[in-house]
Amino acid sequence: MDSTLTVSPPLRPAWRVALDGLTWRRAVVAAALALLAASALNPLFVTPFAVLLGRMLFIAALLLVIFSAAAAWHPPGVAPWLAQVLAIVIAAPFATLLAYLPSVDGRISNMITHEGRIMGFVDITATVLFIAPLLALGALYRERDAQARSAQLAFELERSILEKEALDARLKLLHAQIEPHFLFNTLANVQALVESGSPQAAPVLKSLIAYLRAAVPKLHAGASTLGNEIALVRAYLELMRMRMPDRLAFSIDVPDEIAAVEFLPMSVLTLVENAVRHAIDPSENGGRIDVHARRETGSDTIRVVVADSGAGMSESAVPGTGLANLEGRLCSFFGTTARLELHDARPHGLSAELVFTPGTRGMA
Numbered sequence: 001m002d003s004t005l006t007v008s009p010p011l012r013p014a015w016r017v018a019l020d021g022l023t024w025r026r027a028v029v030a031a032a033l034a035l036l037a038a039s040a041l042n043p044l045f046v047t048p049f050a051v052l053l054g055r056m057l058f059i060a061a062l063l064l065v066i067f068s069a070a071a072a073w074h075p076p077g078v079a080p081w082l083a084q085v086l087a088i089v090i091a092a093p094f095a096t097l098l099a100y101l102p103s104v105d106g107r108i109s110n111m112i113t114h115e116g117r118i119m120g121f122v123d124i125t126a127t128v129l130f131i132a133p134l135l136a137l138g139a140l141y142r143e144r145d146a147q148a149r150s151a152q153l154a155f156e157l158e159r160s161i162l163e164k165e166a167l168d169a170r171l172k173l174l175h176a177q178i179e180p181h182f183l184f185n186t187l188a189n190v191q192a193l194v195e196s197g198s199p200q201a202a203p204v205l206k207s208l209i210a211y212l213r214a215a216v217p218k219l220h221a222g223a224s225t226l227g228n229e230i231a232l233v234r235a236y237l238e239l240m241r242m243r244m245p246d247r248l249a250f251s252i253d254v255p256d257e258i259a260a261v262e263f264l265p266m267s268v269l270t271l272v273e274n275a276v277r278h279a280i281d282p283s284e285n286g287g288r289i290d291v292h293a294r295r296e297t298g299s300d301t302i303r304v305v306v307a308d309s310g311a312g313m314s315e316s317a318v319p320g321t322g323l324a325n326l327e328g329r330l331c332s333f334f335g336t337t338a339r340l341e342l343h344d345a346r347p348h349g350l351s352a353e354l355v356f357t358p359g360t361r362g363m364a
Contacts, residue, residue: 026064026139033135034060037127044123046116055099055124062095063088063132067139081144085136092128096121193243200242207239223333226293226304227259229268233291236269240276247286248276254293258302261358264333270326271306271352279310279349287349300357307351323352330354 034056041056042049070087071080097108100121104111111117190208194201230252237250272289280287287309295302327340338356345351 027061029135029139030060030064031057033131037131041123041127045120047120051103055096058099059092059095059124059128062098063091063128066091066095067136085133088132088136089129092132093125096125096128099124190243200245204239204242207235207242223262224265225259226254226261226263226268226302229263229265230254230259230291230293232266233268233272236272237289240280244280244286247283248280248289249286250289250291252291254291255295258293258295261302264329264354267326267330267354268304268306270322271354274322274352275306275308275310275350279308283310300359302356302358304354305351306353307345307349309345309349311348330356334358 035053038049038053038056042052045052066087067084070084097111100111100117101108104114104117111121187208190201190205193204234252237248237252241248241250268291272291275289280289289309290307291305293302293304323340323342330338330340334356338354341353341355343351343353
């Protein structure tokens with residue numbers, strides 16, 4: 001498994017944080033509330049509605065900028081959200097005062113001496129102090145909720161990546177344990193044939209070379225198809241029958257409609273090689289291996305069966321490393337619902353069955 005180094009993203013500059021707070025959505029909401037506030041206050045003012053609306057829009061825009069800036073620049077030890085709320089509360093009267101300055105030629109004295117302007121200033125400031133903190137708290141709540149969802153999605157993504165890396169590592173380890181097991185056993189069979197002086201040695205070796213040329217590239221494949229795996233099994237059994245023509249018979253029956261199903265590489269071959277090694281070779285008379293597959297009636301589940309006519313498995317027998325690894329690979333490939341079943345065959349022998357559901361690859 002390739003190691004992945006997670007690097008924390010660099011801190012954004014303060015100006016970028018402030019700029020990110022000036023979103024179109026916030027601007028539209030602020031403008032809409034300014035319009036509503038102006039409409040509500042209009043009956044109290046003799047000032048034209050357009051002027052009143054302009055003041056409210058100016059105040060809303062200025063408070064929005066201050067709200068965003070407070071997220072980036074705030075006193076140490078003060079939570080950003082608290083600094084933002086306090087900033088707009090403190091800035092609200094000054095923003096209202098600035099909105100009035102054009103109407104008094106920039107002279108505050110002209111405003112103080114005019115009772116109507118003072119009442120208007122108070123009404124607008126009170127309205128802003130009521131609306132702005134509520135709006136700020138709502139925006140902060142939505143922002144925190146969005147950040148929580150983003151963090152959750154990032155966590156789920158990171159977990160899925162780690163699970164995939166762990167799964168890939170497990171598959172590679174189990175596959176690496178199986179490759180030498182299969183190759184060395186096959187070469188040992190060829191060696192025994194050559195040492196016995198059998199005239200079949202040369203044809204068997206030729207068949208072995210042709211088989212390995214086709215099979216070895218598939219050893220590292222992440223996925224294959226059931227049809228490809230059965231083709232490899234057929235080549236292997238024909239190779240074994242050349243080595244012991246009077247002691248091995250076999251049959252293969254896999255319907256065309258499930259041949260294209262995605263399948264675990266080298267899995268059926270592991271069962272067949274295991275049957276040759278433990279059922280056919282030890283028997284003086286040899287035996288038979290039958291390979292077939294079927295889809296269960298009324299279900300998507302598929303069973304791939306490798307049955308032999310050997311002595312079977314005693315009650316105290318424990319599956320070897322090859323079968324244990326195969327079951328681990330099967331569950332890693334198709335999910336925990338996939339399984340390897342071992343049954344006694346009739347009248348004698350062992351039936352090994354790979355049971356899985358296509359389309360559930362990698363599901364726990």
